[in-house]
Every structure is written in C-alpha cells, then in structure tokens.
Amino acid sequence: MKKPGKFVGLDPAAICRSSDPMAVRELLNKIGDKWTIFVILSLDLLGGRARFSELERSVPGISQRMLSATLKNLERDGLVVREVFPEVPPRVEYEITILGKSLLQPTQGLVDWAKTNWEQVREAQSTYDAR
Amino acid sequence: MKKPGKFVGLDPAAICRSSDPMAVRELLNKIGDKWTIFVILSLDLLGGRARFSELERSVPGISQRMLSATLKNLERDGLVVREVFPEVPPRVEYEITILGKSLLQPTQGLVDWAKTNWEQVREAQSTYDAR
C-alpha cells in the first residue's frame, strides 16, 4: 500500500546501530505523517477499541479520506485490527493490537519531549528568524 | 523556514495529554522527514561535532541540497549550532546542542522499537498484501 521508496547506501551500524535502517526509515516515515500518531493515541484513549465514527470525532480535523487511509495502513502494519459487523447500518470496529500498544511507549517519549522542550525550540526559532 | 501548516481543531487533552498538540505535530513532522534523524544521529556518532563534508560522508545517499536544508532546520530549532571559520578553504562545523542531545533519547526509543518489532510489522504487511 505505502511504497517505502528506495533508499540505498545507508550504513546501518554507522548510522543508527540498527540492523535495518530501512525499518527505522519506514517507521519514522509513518510516525511522521500527519495523522497516524493521533489516530493510535486516540484509539488508545478510547479504550483500545472504537468504531470509525468515534475516531472521526476524536481526531478533530481529520477527513474521512485520511482516517480511512491511516487506518488501512495501521491495519496493514498489524498495529490495529479491523472487525466488520454484518449489520444495517454497518458497524466497523478498530482495535489496537499488542504490537500497536507497544509502539505507544516510545511514542509517548517523543510527546513528553515536546511538552518539555518545545517552548525552547520556539524561542530558538524566533531568535533565528529575527536575523 | 518550514511552515507548520495550519492545523486547527485538535483537542489537546483528549488527543495526547499535551498542552500543545501543535508542538507534537511539528516535532513528529520534523522527525518524520527523510534525513533529520539520520543527520542528528550521525552528528552524535561523530562525537557531537563535525563539518559539512564529514556529515555528507556519514549519511550515505544524502545530497548537498538536503544536508544543507536539514542542517538549517536543525539550527533554526536550536538542536545544532553552526560555526563558520573564516579560512580558505572555508570550514564550517556543526555541533549538537544540549537540547539536541536530549532529543536523542526518545528517538533511540523509536529506533529500538523498530529493531525489536519490525520483523513482525513486515510479516503483518505480507499477510495483508497476500489477500
């Protein structure tokens, strides 16, 4: 679904001590896109399981298109599972997997860093821009 | 330099318990772009200080254009400092700041997660794609 894009020539050991720098690349890529993190965090806050419309409401600003695409990628990566109930009107529930939950911890580390340090980043930006 | 892009409507408390979801957004955005993480990690591995050409060699595949842009953003954010030596030929050194170093810990958390779990992600992708 999401093509990784080729990325040749990175020396694993030298760059990030990872045996697979592509994994880091791809992970960072996913983490970095506009909605992924907010969707998993929301799903977690909703108790780990929610339906499409609940997520839509929980992530203000997201469009159906982007929520759909984001969930599809998360499902493909094994971070959430999708369950369809054959009812009318249709009901679909998304549940965070153990793998998905395990990603929340390192993610929270970044969130915390932002909380702690972003003011300082903003100041640096202001200083820089003032020249 | 890097325009954040407007992003209205996110409920801080509900989404990520952050007092500033824009900070998280922007951080994730930076983290997620193609070279930022590899450049800071490389800079750290090079002892926290290196010149342009050293970084160019340490991050295989990066172009001058992207290294330059990435470093400029890192400098603007206060994560590295740039020092110019008025010599011929010119010499410019980049040094990671304390703020920059502090970002390495949460970042490493993600790198470790990728090392531990990416195989599982790949399997999930294969399974998903096989349908």
Add this chain to the structure above:
DNA sequence: CAGTATCCGATCAGATACTG
C-alpha cells in the same frame, strides 16, 4: 569546501461529491 539555484516528477493531503 560548503554551499545555492533551478528544474522536475512524485507524493501528500484538503475539499467535495458520491455509494453499498
């Protein structure tokens, strides 16, 4: 050496409209 300038194709994500 340490960049900048320009061009360009690819991807991203918003808006809007439509559907089983």
Add this chain to the structure above:
DNA sequence: CAGTATCTGATCGGATACTG
C-alpha cells in the same frame, strides 16, 4: 454508517549545474 472516487494546490526530495 463507513467508506470510495476524483480533482487540485502544495510540498518533498532527487538530479544537475553553478559559486564565493
């Protein structure tokens, strides 16, 4: 309700060439 389809402007990043 839970999506998909289509269009579009914006941004990203690679390739290449040039410069103080």
